[in-house]
Amino acid sequence: MGGATLEVSRRTLLKTTAAGAGLSLAGFGFNIPSVQAAVKGFKLEDGKEYTSICTFCACGCGMVGYVKDGKMINLEGDSDHIVNEGGLCSKGASMSVIPNSDGRVLTPKYRAPKSDKWEEISWEDAIEKIASKIVQVRNDFWISSEEENGKTYNVNRCDALSFVGGAQVHNEECYLITKMTRMLGVSFLEHQARLCHSSTVPALTAAFGRGAMTNTWQDLKNSKAILIEGSNAAENHPMSAKWLMRAKANGATIIHVDPRFTRTSKLADIHAQIRPGTDIAFLGAIINYIIEKEAYDVEYLLTHTNAALLVSPEYDFNDGLFAGYNEEKHSYDKKKWAYQLDGAGKPIVATLNHPDSVMMKLKEFYKRYDLETASNITGIPAEDIQKIAEVMINNRPGTVMYALGMTQHTVGVQNIRSFTVMQFLLGNVGKPGSGINALRGEPNVQGSTDFAVLFNYFPGYLSTPNHRQQTLDEWTKASGTFRAKFMVNLMKSWFGENANKDNDFCYPLMPKINADKNYSIYRIFETALEKEMKFLYIMGQNPLVTSPNLNIVQAGLEKLEMLVVADPFETETACFWQKREGVEPANIDTEVILLPAASFLEKEGTLINSSRLVQWRYAGLKPLGKSKPDIEIIDLLFQKIREKYANSTEEKDKIFKLANWNYPADNRSETVLKEINGYDIKTGKLLNSIGEIKADGSTSTGCWVYAGVFAGNENQTLRKDFQTDPGNLGIFPKYAWTWPGNIHILYNRASCDKNGKPFDEKNKIIWWDENAQKWTGYDIPDVPSAKDGPATANGQKPFRMSGEGLGRLFGGTYADPDPASTLPRDISYVTSDGPFPEFYEPVESPTKNILHENVASNPCLIYPRVKGFQEIGNKKDFPYVLCTSAVSEHWCSGAYTRNVPWLNELVKETFIELPHSLADKLNIKNGDKVKVNSARGEVVVKAMVTNRIHTLKINGEECTVVWMPYNWGFKGLSSAASTNLLTIDAGDPNTWIQETKACLVNVSKAGA
């Protein structure tokens, strides 16, 4: 065994050192009794110790809390944790305030229609009011069927109920909210991932077959080149900086591409200032350079990607549009983006040089992205783009880190697809130190996405049934037989013995979304504005700060009949009705209930960090006041609703009698986690792995990618072996558990050649063991079966979750035939706006699109959607580009952090960052009040004049970028106008993620 071989834990070592300090100091002539007295007085001596996980970014740092007399007396970084090794950033380090905070909500509160105050109510009253409202709305607005072309479809839906939130709560809580809402017939189910990383899942799925971060935080140390683009990792994922520094110490070159010079740029060897919204042009030039210099990895491309597959002659790209464009519908006929198939329905494989090959199409597509053109679009000097390309070419393996600077655009999905193309060409996927690292920003946003707190998924990324998929077979036709068994298992988890083959495993009871409609969070508020949304339940999310174009959110909330917010603090959303400029409580009829949710330090359960590490949080404290963990609130609510339907004989209500819902109060979280893991139904044994899942209804799993989290009948998320690291790669296979199947580096089969031999013996991670006739290594091999060697078809599927089993440079349509069925085995995911990533200008742009005259912004975009609320500004009135993100000291809407005095001392108010050139032009000095306005709103904030941004040259003209944090709202100990009053809610056509990183504003001195 290689790697770390410490014999005592780092934490024990620290304690031992403290206790033994007297001995070691004696030799230096110190007074031993007084030193010992100091040690005796150690404040944590009688404290009960417990571990937790930070509640902010998805680094997932470990914490140790100390509790004395029921109070938290200390909180510090867990030195035995594999990610933070004892460190915490300013946010994490200040959390001991939370369990003792004066600002916490201690009891349920009620705001009556037109009232200007809260009234305290009991939990019984609160649950009764909420359950009654849900039942009334569900009964009154139930849609049992819909007509289309003369055909009737059962849909079992209620579109007047909506639920939001999940990235802040545990996996078990997400699972139950999904389960409860789907039983209720809810389609409007959403959470923060829609607004932050919703573009990541389709982009990575279209290339790799899965939508998650490929490698781990610790794996950064194995990289030789690290491209950080659209992310201020050092400030927004602070613990990543530890691993960046380690990579640097190992000789890595770090590149930072971002509109501002930040603390991340300070760590980097190269910083390139880019105009927001032009990443595809920058990456296009890198890709073109790699192709022109023939610096691509031929063996990798031929073995592991679709580069040599032949594209159908119907594919084309002309003047900004791919083949199949329908101008009226703003959409494509994706069938035009197919392969040439053989008689068995498999893609024809040729050579890289074949004129119809993916590689030749790619070459043709990218040749327009020369260095000069990219420089004109992005503002980055051509020689800097070339320098960055050379670094990536000459330092492999290289990795990519990105965050919302890439995702929040109307081309968010294709931004990320560009990374996949670059990394495939460089052979940079599946190896230690390689990959594409989507830096998730919330503590459990990966989990809330896994558990489908999103309208378009069921748990485990199974697509939500739509009205044209009335039977399981019809669903399978669109999703493939491989995934069908997971849907059967989900139904078994939800309905137990009531789900069987004869009733199609209760699948017909599930709500069916309308295939042509969107149910995203944007539509929740728009539907409310149309007076068709009656009820909204929010947990751990604060849309009145974090959503774009806040005017719509405020107006929508005012039209609801009931709003419920579960949160440890009074959020802006919960208090939207309170008197302030433009808001008059007497005019607002919405009933509001605020439920006191326990803080993260007061509840147990699991959450998953950005690298898919599922970790257990202990509850070291009792919930403050009358607050309750969300899992208990959901359980109470479901039981009350079921009670109300107990005597109903209506068809729509029988689901509550069939539902499998029984969670003991003293062990709720672990019982739910076991259900998620799944059982062998006959034996009652917990499943050990995905491989044990059966299609015939003899097993169950609530989320198939988590099968194995309870392997060996043990809760794997409790494991804390931070010492075993075979290969010294930072894998730590016995520390907690990663999905799927404890694989840490996804697609690691691609680290080996055709024969299963590592491409780089010195950087190996898995390999085919000829003697043992199995795949083995330092990580769990990411292969369909450990025993299917390189000579088998399964042994050549490095990207086994895509239909082709290969990495997809060309994201074309493909359905892999299933020899055992008339239905397809797997269907590759295709993005809606093109099989290759094309550059388009942001909706609000300071310049024209120089690549094609007739198509400025994404041609699949449909915007504006709501008259009077979604104005589009132009350069004449709004000459500056606004980019928004977060400061290190505050997090997301600031609901927690703006209630922490220490953090408010560090950054006490919001501001706008301006370059000196603009400040001088407008006669603005540091600290002056300035007015910032867009086509949608106006705010007044202080100016921060810096030299961290400079004016760019874009298409021969000057372009100035300004920047604002979005962490403020009107509540909390530090309050200010929200930046999202200015931002635009135009969305990427794939996921509707908004363009918060690039809109146009004007700036002027306030009062001038």
Ligand code: SF4
């Ligand atoms: S905010 Fe992120 S980096 Fe900071 S302590 Fe929490 S998890 Fe760690």
